[in-house]
Amino acid sequence: MNPILEVEHLSISFTQYQTGMRQRELQVVHDLSLTIEAGSIVAVVGSSGSGKSLLAHGILGILPYNAHMAGMIRYQGKPLDPQLAGHLRGTEIVLVPQGVAYLDPLMKIGAQIRKGKKDKTALTRCRNVLNRYGLGPETENLYPFELSGGMARRVLISTAAVESPKLIVADEPTPGLDAAAAKRILTHFRELADDGAGVLLITHDLELALSVADRVTVIYAGETIENAAVTDFNNGKIYHPYTKALWNALPQNGFVPISGTQPYPGEIVSGCLFAPRCPDRTKDCQEKNIPYSPVGAGYVRCLNAKKGGIV
Amino acid sequence: MKHRLQFAGKKLIRMALLLLGVSLAAFLLVNASPLDPLQTNVGQAALGSMSQEQIENLKAYWGTDTPPVQRYLSWLGGILQGDMGTSLLYRQPVAQVIGQRLASSFWLMAFAWVLSGILGLLLGMAAGMNRGKWPDKLIRGYCLTISSTPVFWLALLLLIIFSVWLGIFPIGLSVPIGMESGSITFADRIQHAVLPALTLSITGVANIALHTREKMIDILDSDYILFARARGESNRSILWRHCLRNVALPAITLQFASISEIIGGSVLVEQVFSYPGLGQAAVTAGLGSDLPLLLGITVVTAAMVFGGNLAADLLYGAVDPKIRKGASRK
Amino acid sequence: MNHHWNNRRSAVFLVCITGLLLAAVTAAGIILSGQAMETDFTQKNLTPSLSHLFGTDWMGRDMLSRTLTGLSMSIRIGALTAAVSSILALILGTAAATLGRKVDAVISWCIDLCMGIPHILLVMLISLACGKGFLGVVAGVSLSHWPSLARVIRSEVLQLRQAPYIQAAEKLGVSRLNIAKRHILIHLLPQFLTGLILQFPHAVLHEASITFLGFGLSPEQPAIGVILSESMRYLTTGKWWLALFPGLALVLVVILFAITGEHLRRLLNPANVHQ
Numbered sequence: 059m060n061p062i063l064e065v066e067h068l069s070i071s072f073t074q075y076q077t078g079m080r081q082r083e084l085q086v087v088h089d090l091s092l093t094i095e096a097g098s099i100v101a102v103v104g105s106s107g108s109g110k111s112l113l114a115h116g117i118l119g120i121l122p123y124n125a126h127m128a129g130m131i132r133y134q135g136k137p138l139d140p141q142l143a144g145h146l147r148g149t150e151i152v153l154v155p156q157g158v159a160y161l162d163p164l165m166k167i168g169a170q171i172r173k174g175k176k177d178k179t180a181l182t183r184c185r186n187v188l189n190r191y192g193l194g195p196e197t198e199n200l201y202p203f204e205l206s207g208g209m210a211r212r213v214l215i216s217t218a219a220v221e222s223p224k225l226i227v228a229d230e231p232t233p234g235l236d237a238a239a240a241k242r243i244l245t246h247f248r249e250l251a252d253d254g255a256g257v258l259l260i261t262h263d264l265e266l267a268l269s270v271a272d273r274v275t276v277i278y279a280g281e282t283i284e285n286a287a288v289t290d291f292n293n294g295k296i297y298h299p300y301t302k303a304l305w306n307a308l309p310q311n312g313f314v315p316i317s318g319t320q321p322y323p324g325e326i327v328s329g330c331l332f333a334p335r336c337p338d339r340t341k342d343c344q345e346k347n348i349p350y351s352p353v354g355a356g357y358v359r360c361l362n363a364k365k366g367g368i369v
Numbered sequence: 370m371k372h373r374l375q376f377a378g379k380k381l382i383r384m385a386l387l388l389l390g391v392s393l394a395a396f397l398l399v400n401a402s403p404l405d406p407l408q409t410n411v412g413q414a415a416l417g418s419m420s421q422e423q424i425e426n427l428k429a430y431w432g433t434d435t436p437p438v439q440r441y442l443s444w445l446g447g448i449l450q451g452d453m454g455t456s457l458l459y460r461q462p463v464a465q466v467i468g469q470r471l472a473s474s475f476w477l478m479a480f481a482w483v484l485s486g487i488l489g490l491l492l493g494m495a496a497g498m499n500r501g502k503w504p505d506k507l508i509r510g511y512c513l514t515i516s517s518t519p520v521f522w523l524a525l526l527l528l529i530i531f532s533v534w535l536g537i538f539p540i541g542l543s544v545p546i547g548m549e550s551g552s553i554t555f556a557d558r559i560q561h562a563v564l565p566a567l568t569l570s571i572t573g574v575a576n577i578a579l580h581t582r583e584k585m586i587d588i589l590d591s592d593y594i595l596f597a598r599a600r601g602e603s604n605r606s607i608l609w610r611h612c613l614r615n616v617a618l619p620a621i622t623l624q625f626a627s628i629s630e631i632i633g634g635s636v637l638v639e640q641v642f643s644y645p646g647l648g649q650a651a652v653t654a655g656l657g658s659d660l661p662l663l664l665g666i667t668v669v670t671a672a673m674v675f676g677g678n679l680a681a682d683l684l685y686g687a688v689d690p691k692i693r694k695g696a697s698r699k
Numbered sequence: 700m701n702h703h704w705n706n707r708r709s710a711v712f713l714v715c716i717t718g719l720l721l722a723a724v725t726a727a728g729i730i731l732s733g734q735a736m737e738t739d740f741t742q743k744n745l746t747p748s749l750s751h752l753f754g755t756d757w758m759g760r761d762m763l764s765r766t767l768t769g770l771s772m773s774i775r776i777g778a779l780t781a782a783v784s785s786i787l788a789l790i791l792g793t794a795a796a797t798l799g800r801k802v803d804a805v806i807s808w809c810i811d812l813c814m815g816i817p818h819i820l821l822v823m824l825i826s827l828a829c830g831k832g833f834l835g836v837v838a839g840v841s842l843s844h845w846p847s848l849a850r851v852i853r854s855e856v857l858q859l860r861q862a863p864y865i866q867a868a869e870k871l872g873v874s875r876l877n878i879a880k881r882h883i884l885i886h887l888l889p890q891f892l893t894g895l896i897l898q899f900p901h902a903v904l905h906e907a908s909i910t911f912l913g914f915g916l917s918p919e920q921p922a923i924g925v926i927l928s929e930s931m932r933y934l935t936t937g938k939w940w941l942a943l944f945p946g947l948a949l950v951l952v953v954i955l956f957a958i959t960g961e962h963l964r965r966l967l968n969p970a971n972v973h974q
Contacts, residue, residue, distance in 0.1 A: 120598045148601020160596035164614050164690065173602060174610055201690040217600065390812045398828040517900055517953035519907050522927060522946035529939050633819040637908055641931070652912050655823050667824065671815045 060134075062225050062256035063094040063117070068129035069280075070112050070121065083126070086323040087112050087280040088331075090129070091350055091357070094225070094256040099247060101259040101267030103304070104277030105320065110260045113277075114229045117258070118153055119143030133225070148173075152218040154228040158210040161202040168198025171217050187220040188213075191246065207234050211243050219250065226250055226257045232266065244270040264304050273356075276301045279320045279331040286356040297353055297363035299336050330361070338362050373686060380682060384675045388668060392448075395667040396441050399660050406431045406457075406658035431457060432660065444664065454661035458653060463665040466650060471669070473558075474639070474646030478631050480566045485573025485631075486624040492574060493581025494616060498608070500586055508582070512575040520634045524568045524641035531564060538564050565638045572634055576627060581620050588615050622685055628677035632670050710962040717959045721774050724952065728771020731764040736921070744933075747940050754940040757933060762926075766945040769923040770952060772916070776836060777903035783841035784902070785848060785895040789887070792852030796860065797879070806853075810846040818843060819912075822905055826914045836915040840905050848894040855890055859883050889967035896960040900953045907949060923949050 070087035087109040094100045104110045115121045117131060119140050131138040133146065143151070161170055171187070172180045188197050191212040197205075205213060211231060218226055228247060232240035244259075248270055251257045261267050267274050268288050276284045276298065284298040296302055306314040318335035321327050329344040330336070336343065342361055350359040419427075432440055447454055453463035496508040515523075531538045538560060588594060589612070597607050636648030643649070647666060654662040686692045739759035747754040753762035795806035813821060821843045826835035859865060859882070868878050909915040910924025918925055923945050930941035 115595075115599075118599050120595060144601070146601075147599060153596065153599040155592065155596050155599070159592040162593045162597070162611050162614070164618070165611070173600065174606065201694065203691050204694065387808070387812055387815055390808070391816055394812065395816070395824055398824040401828040403830040404827065513954060513957060514950070517904075517957050518950050519904050519911075519927075519946065521908060521911050522942070522949070525927060525931065525934065525942045525946065529934055529942065533934060533937060533939070629814070629817045632817040636817070636819050637912070640912060651820060651823070655827060656913055658827075663824075667816060667820055670817050670820060674815050674817065 060096060061093045061132075062096045062134060063092075063138075063258070064130075064132040065090055065092050065113070065117070066130040066132075067091055068113070068116060068127065068131065070109070070116055070128075071126050072122075073124045073126065084324045085280070087116075089281045089350065090277065091282050092275045092285065094258055096224070096256050097251055097254050098272040099251050099257040099259055099270060101261060101271035101274045102277055103261060103264050103267050103274055105262055107279075107320065107322070108277045109280040109323075110262075110277055111229055114153065114227045114258070114260055117143075117225075117227055118147045118151060120147070149221050150223060151225045151227065152221055152223040154214050154218045154226060154231050156230045156233060157214075158202050158205055158207075160214065161210075163202055165201075166198060167200050167202070167205070167213055171198075171213070171220055183220055184216075187216045190219065191216055208239050208243075211235065211239075212246075215243070215246050219246075223250070223255050226255050227260070228257060229260045230262070231259070232261070232263075240266060241269065265308050276304065280323065281331060281359060282350060282357070283332065283359045284356065285358075286354075290354070290356065295354055295356075297358045298332075298360045299338060299362075300332050330359075373683075376686065377679075377683060380679050384672075384679060387675060388672055391671040392445070392664060392668050393441070395664050396437075396444070396660075399658070399663055400437045400440075402658070404658060406660075431658070440660075444661070448668075453665045456654070456659055456662040456665075458657045458659040458662065463661050466662060467647065467665055467669055470645065470647040470650045473644070474635055474648060476558075477562050477566050477569065477639075477644065477646060478635055480562070481569030481573055481634075482624070482628070482631055484566075484570040486577060486620070488570065489574040489577030489624075490581050490617070490620045493578040493620070494585050494608075494612065496578065496582040497585025497589060500589075505582075508578060512579050515572055515575040518572070519637075520568065520572050521637040521641050523571065524565070524638050527564050527568055528641060561642070561644065565635075565642045565644050568638050568641075569631060569634050573627070573631060576630070577620055577623055580623055581616055584616050584619050585612065588612055618685065618688055621688075622681040625677045625681035625684065629674045632673065710959075710966045713959050713962055717955050720955065721952070724767060725771045725774050728768040728774075732768045732771075732921075734761060734764040736760070737764075744938060747944070753944040754938075756929070756938075756941055762940065762944060765921040765926055766923070766948050768921045769926055769945060770948055772920065772922050773903050773906055773949065774952065776833075776840070776906050777899050780837055780840040780844065780902040780906070781895055781898035783837070784844035785891060785898055787841065788845040788848035788852055788894065789891055791845060792849040793856055793879070793883070793887075795849070795853045796856035797875075803853075806849070810850055813843060813846045818905070819908060822909050823912070823914050826909060831914055832917055836906050836909060839909060839914070840902050844898055844902060844905075848898065851894065852887060852890060855887060856883060859886055893960060893964040893967055896956065896963055899960070900957045903949070903953055903956075 068087060068090040069085060071083045071085040074082055074084050090109070090113055092100060092102065102110050102113065112121070112125075116127050117138070119138075121127060133142065133151070136142065138146075147153075161167070168184055171184045184198065185195055188195065193209065193212055193216070197209070197213065202210070214231070226247070231247070232243050235243065244266065247257050247259060259267065259271055264274070268291055271288055273285060273287050274291070275282055278300050284296060284301045286296050286301070290296055291305060296305060300316075303314070303316040306312055307316060316335065321331055321334075327334075329342075329346055330339070330348045333339045333343040340361065346361065348359050348361055350357050353363050435443075444454060451464075453467070455461065456463050456466050459466050492508050492511075496505040499505045594607060594611060597611055602610070632648070635646060636651055638644070639646045639648040640652055647670070650662065651666045651670075653659070654666060737760060739755075742751070742755050742759040744757055745751050745755040745759075747762075751761050751763065753766055755761055756765070791806050791809075795803045816824075822839040824839075825842050826839035829835040829838045865878060865882055868882065873881075906915065907922070907924040907927075910922050911928045912924075913928070915924055916922040918929075926945045927942055930938065930945075933941055
């Protein structure tokens with residue numbers, strides 16, 4: 059298999075100015091690693107504040123000016139530096155954002171999908187892509203505020219599909235939709251993946267992620283803590299206590315809530331970031347640096363998973 | 370469409386009522402003045418040497434012998450028939466005086482209004498784009514300074530620099546006041562209008578630039594600009610296709626609502642440059658207790674202000690798709 | 700937190716400096732008022748020098764004393780008119796929001812009316828009605844500046860009245876007066892104070908303008924507007940200092956106040972705590 063995107067030890071921090079000339083670095087993303095192969099969907103699951111949207115912005119190279127990114131991102135084997143990202147975003151690498159607020163409120167849908175181009179190919183491509191998602195040509199003349207929730211989502215996917223994307227970054231593409239509508243939107247991502255694109259699906263909803271993705275990567279407080287195939291979840295082959303907790307919190311698995319909260323960015327925690335909430339923590343957990351290491355067919359960032367040798 | 374017409378109709382009725390209020394308020398204020406028009410215009414000494422009959426005639430001319438209610442009602446009656454009365458100082462119909470003065474003020478104000486609008490928009494956008502950096506600080510500093518500067522003093526400074534020192538533009542009063550409007554050449558007019566127009570433009574920029582800056586910052590922080598960047602749109606395209614579109618509407622509205630300020634500015638600027646416009650006539654009428662002219666100018670300028678506000682409201686409805694389409698669907 | 704404190708400290712510092720400076724100018728103006736009227740025909744039309752920093756005019760009067768006296772007058776009138784118009788705005792804004800629909804309609808109509816007449820024209824008319832002079836300026840400026848602040852206060856009070864805790868207090872039978880005192884006025888205070896301070900620069904500028912046009916302080920008084928209006932006659936003969944320094948001094952005072960007002964506004968606006 060050829061990976062379309064590889065992210066290794068990505069970290070993102072922000073420079074914040076305090077009084078006068080004093081400044082501090084606020085690290086929000088600590089250590090993210092993941093790989094996406096062409097034709098597959100990788101879901102990144104994490105609660106809000108875990109840094110998953112920043113991952114999307116980092117890949118696209120659209121972080122704010124006071125952000126600093128370290129680590130490595132490779133696109134088709136080449137380092138995805140700002141120059142390459144600038145060249146590819148919007149054409150080969152596309153973003154599907156959360157909602158209608160991401161569309162210019164004063165511009166008609168058609169013009170937005172075509173990015174202002176008015177030539178014949180652009181017009182036909184726009185019409186075709188709308189048609190593909192069940193939207194009539196009259197949609198082109200609507201303004202964003204006239205779209206219903208489901209329509210808005212399909213328009214946003216259209217903005218991605220109108221290009222010929224090789225990598226699609228979908229940042230929470232389904233909030234506010236009921237389960238059936240959300241599933242329908244997700245099947246569109248499956249189609250795009252089947253056409254050969256790699257899809258990075260960012261969501262807080264594990265259940266939704268499991269219903270469409272091939273692999274799931276779980277993020278906690280700016281770190282990837284587990285990577286597993288969807289089938290591993292059903293077979294009990296998940297090892298990190300947070301992943302297990304997420305799994306057990308699903309309605310069909312007993313609805314068990316997780317107590318505590320994840321640490322805020324800038325809060326100083328040594329060792330495992332999840333340790334304060336972990337039922338199985340040991341002394342080592344709070345002191346040692348925990349590596350993200352292969353376990354079975356995936357990766358886990360947990361001392362106990364390795365020690366226990368559960369494979 | 371029907372909805373919009375109803376909206377405009379309601380606004381027009383409200384505007385007419387407000388104008389009526391304005392005329393009444395202006396009349397009451399001038400009428401309440403303890404300043405005796407005879408003393409101001411004829412002079413204590415001259416009055417003393419006049420016969421009783423002459424004084425009675427003067428009183429009748431200046432209207433001081435008529436009860437206020439009757440004066441106002443007859444003025445109002447005249448207005449309804451299209452007669453604004455006769456200016457006591459200029460000895461011409463008020464409508465004619467206002468017409469002439471407005472014609473010469475109009476170009477001044479229109480030029481300053483358009484120039485300050487465009488310049489303010491561009492400066493505000495530039496400041497918003499460079500938030501916190503030196504262009505932003507420079508533009509904000511300029512706006513703060515200008516809005517703290519009396520318009521007439523700025524006019525005096527420009528007069529000192531361009532007319533006295535550099536001698537590029539004439540010092541006011543060089544168009545003879547009595548000259549027939551036909552004998553003044555177009556070049557003359559332009560030459561006399563440049564400095565006043567420049568002064569008004571310089572001051573008009575501050576307000577709109579600051580508002581546009583705030584709006585620009587909001588827009589640049591918005592999700593749709595982030596998405597436009599994610600879609601690989603160039604900075605230029607983002608600026609002209611998205612920012613300008615979203616920032617222009619509030620800016621234009623604000624500019625229409627700022628007509629009151631530009632008229633106020635023109636009063637002061639015309640006084641400094643001795644520019645024979647409406648503002649100067651207002652000052653002359655006020656100082657000389659020329660009630661009909663003062664009333665006429667107040668009502669006409671108030672109508673311009675209300676007209677500007679109405680235009681802003683209607684424009685918003687016509688341009689903003691949310692209002693336009695929202696209204697038509699109801 | 701730290702940042703907030705520093706912002707606050709710098710604002711307090713600025714308010715103190717502004718206050719001190721204004722007090723100093725006011726005092727200097729009062730002390731120098733005699734000197735400002737003193738004519739000395741041997742010292743006519745002097746360009747600025749060490750003995751006369753701002754030069755002298757055609758009657759040999761020291762322009763520095765005249766400027767300071769004028770500024771002192773402007774500051775006192777500015778403070779008085781800003782206070783009167785702000786209190787007027789507070790009363791009318793609150794009345795419009797609390798005394799029922801009819802009162803609201805009348806007051807809102809008056810606000811629209813006042814804002815419809817170009818500001819300088821309105822000040823002119825009111826000043827005329829009061830017979831010009833000191834009374835005319837004070838009445839003109841204070842009676843024409845309340846509408847925009849009144850509008851802000853009106854909408855603020857309307858919003859506050861919808862707040863759950865005020866509705867709860869009403870249901871609990873707390874008297875209207877008590878609600879107004881204990882809940883509404885406290886919340887209006889920051890709005891009111893910044894409004895008051897931001898009125899000041901406008902008031903000073905309008906006082907100068909209206910005096911300049913001849914509707915304000917009488918020509919015998921060394922007000923900035925009078926000084927600048929007189930200077931116009933001598934500008935063509937190159938007496939630039941007659942206009943430059945008095946105007947510049949006025950601009951500096953106004954800027955100082957505008958900056959202070961802006962700092963206070965930012966400080967009192969809770970939404971800006973993190974900036």
